[in-house]
Amino acid sequence: MSDAGRPGGDPAGSESSAATDGDAADGLGAAPPGEATPTGVPSADDVLSVRDLSTRFFTEEGQINAVESVSFDLREDEILGVVGESGSGKSVTALSLVDLVESPGRITAGEVWYRDGDLAEEFSDAEAVRVDGDHVDLRTVPANVRRSLRGPSFSVIFQDPMSSFNPSITVGEQIAEAVEVQRRARANPRSTRSRTQGYGLGKYLLDGLVPGRDYTSEESMDRAVELLGQVGIPDPEERVDEYPGQFSGGMLQRAMIAQALAGEPDVLIADEPTTALDVTIQAQILNLLKEIQAERGMSVVLITHDLGVIAEMCDRVCVMYAGEVVERGTLDSVFEETVHPYTRGLLGSIPDVDDPRARLEPIAGNVPSLVDAEMDDRCYFADRCPKAMDACLEKPAEATVDAAADHGVKCVLAAREYDPADALRDDYFGGGGDAAGPDDGAAAATDGGDDE
Numbered sequence: 361m362s363d364a365g366r367p368g369g370d371p372a373g374s375e376s377s378a379a380t381d382g383d384a385a386d387g388l389g390a391a392p393p394g395e396a397t398p399t400g401v402p403s404a405d406d407v408l409s410v411r412d413l414s415t416r417f418f419t420e421e422g423q424i425n426a427v428e429s430v431s432f433d434l435r436e437d438e439i440l441g442v443v444g445e446s447g448s449g450k451s452v453t454a455l456s457l458v459d460l461v462e463s464p465g466r467i468t469a470g471e472v473w474y475r476d477g478d479l480a481e482e483f484s485d486a487e488a489v490r491v492d493g494d495h496v497d498l499r500t501v502p503a504n505v506r507r508s509l510r511g512p513s514f515s516v517i518f519q520d521p522m523s524s525f526n527p528s529i530t531v532g533e534q535i536a537e538a539v540e541v542q543r544r545a546r547a548n549p550r551s552t553r554s555r556t557q558g559y560g561l562g563k564y565l566l567d568g569l570v571p572g573r574d575y576t577s578e579e580s581m582d583r584a585v586e587l588l589g590q591v592g593i594p595d596p597e598e599r600v601d602e603y604p605g606q607f608s609g610g611m612l613q614r615a616m617i618a619q620a621l622a623g624e625p626d627v628l629i630a631d632e633p634t635t636a637l638d639v640t641i642q643a644q645i646l647n648l649l650k651e652i653q654a655e656r657g658m659s660v661v662l663i664t665h666d667l668g669v670i671a672e673m674c675d676r677v678c679v680m681y682a683g684e685v686v687e688r689g690t691l692d693s694v695f696e697e698t699v700h701p702y703t704r705g706l707l708g709s710i711p712d713v714d715d716p717r718a719r720l721e722p723i724a725g726n727v728p729s730l731v732d733a734e735m736d737d738r739c740y741f742a743d744r745c746p747k748a749m750d751a752c753l754e755k756p757a758e759a760t761v762d763a764a765a766d767h768g769v770k771c772v773l774a775a776r777e778y779d780p781a782d783a784l785r786d787d788y789f790g791g792g793g794d795a796a797g798p799d800d801g802a803a804a805a806t807d808g809g810d811d812e
């Protein structure tokens with residue numbers, strides 16, 4: 361299905377327009393909501409197509425542009441990696457996909473096309489909802505519908521498993537409750553929303569899946585035991601009755617995966633699922649995730665700051681910097697035809713791409729401020745970039761590197777060679793401070809070395 365009949369950038373009647381009303385700060389920054397050009401329309405293979413998604417936090421320090429016009433696709437049966445340094449907007453992007461951004465944050469623009477034929481049919485006549493073939497723009501459906509998709513359609517696993525479990529309810533009951541939610545949704549997909557209306561964010565995140573014994577049948581408890589076994593928890597029949605505090609970190613992480621899988625989601629979002637664990641357990645959990653993904657043909661968004669993990673696990677990758685996706689494409693293309701000096705820096709900082717234990721070394725310089733008032737409309741990486749040129753003082757549009765590999769990059773180097781004669785003057789950045797200038801030795805080391 362293509363763009364026939366798909367409305368343009370006008371978020372008509374959507375919450376995004378409602379949300380932007382009455383807040384003048386929203387008008388700041390580059391393109392106003394809805395004006396940016398989508399990089400494409402959802403294709404049949406895309407489970408998710410994200411277009412120009414922007415999320416901001418309205419804090420006392422000012423407006424923070426945590427996610428800035430992010431676009432990418434998540435295909436069926438693939439693992440998409442999202443990588444970038446701390447503070448680059450990975451988690452906020454993930455939260456935005458599932459509508460879990462909390463105040464003072466808000467999605468201010470963009471489209472999240474989700475493939476669900478039933479949902480598309482259900483909303484085909486709803487004027488305020490954007491539908492394109494089997495895809496529905498979740499940004500335009502009512503909030504309770506989005507909420508009802510959490511569990512049966514989307515699941516999220518976080519770095520800290522305690523955030524997903526209520527400490528005073530047994531692990532088994534909490535998983536069984538997730539099974540029940542899925543069962544109710546499946547029994548009557550058309551009424552998913554009414555039946556799961558109370559299944560809200562607060563409960564999901566803070567209290568776990570607040571079950572009541574009335575909710576969890578023997579059948580769903582059996583299924584919980586089965587799931588715990590599947591994620592490699594020994595003696596699941598016994599452990600099912602234990603409380604989260606009785607589980608080790610690694611075991612609880614496995615239990616959280618079991619809980620996420622209980623809903624049989626189409627899309628699993630894993631935000632640094634192993635960062636808190638020791639190296640051996642990390643590898644086990646990642647293998648488990650990969651196995652389950654392949655078995656179920658699920659689509660996974662895997663967030664990490666570890667490029668080694670990306671190399672090991674992912675089919676395609678998005679590299680984020682300062683809230684933007686600066687380079688994306690198939691793993692091979694991004695790793696082998698790297699264009700962006702930031703990606704190059706990330707790659708150059710791991711000694712062995714095949715070693716999943718390799719950790720990112722910091723690139724010289726700091727992640728820039730994401731406070732709107734302090735952001736110039738230019739390449740945000742320029743002040744750390746060994747190849748910054750005068751042209752980088754303008755914001756680079758996304759350029760195609762290799763269309764077949766879906767490889768795009770936001771960098772002027774996509775279109776031209778680096779020319780030292782055009783090097784950005786050192787004094788542009790105020791002559792020092794803590795920003796690494798273009799001639800900074802350490803910054804130069806982040807260059808992958810094609811000109812050394």
Ligand SMILES: Nc1ncnc2c1ncn2[C@@H]1O[C@H](COP(=O)(O)OP(=O)(O)OP(=O)(O)O)[C@@H](O)[C@H]1O
Pocket residue numbers: 417419424425426444445446447448449450451452453463464465665730
């Ligand atoms: N609740 C909040 N209020 C204000 N700013 C926030 C909030 N949550 C996130 N941010 C800001 O949004 C930006 C992106 O943060 P995000 O957590 O997405 O980064 P990340 O790439 O996931 O980093 P990490 O690797 O450390 O998890 C940061 O500048 C962060 O300070």
Ligand code: NI
Pocket residue numbers: 450451452631
């Ligand atoms: Ni994060």
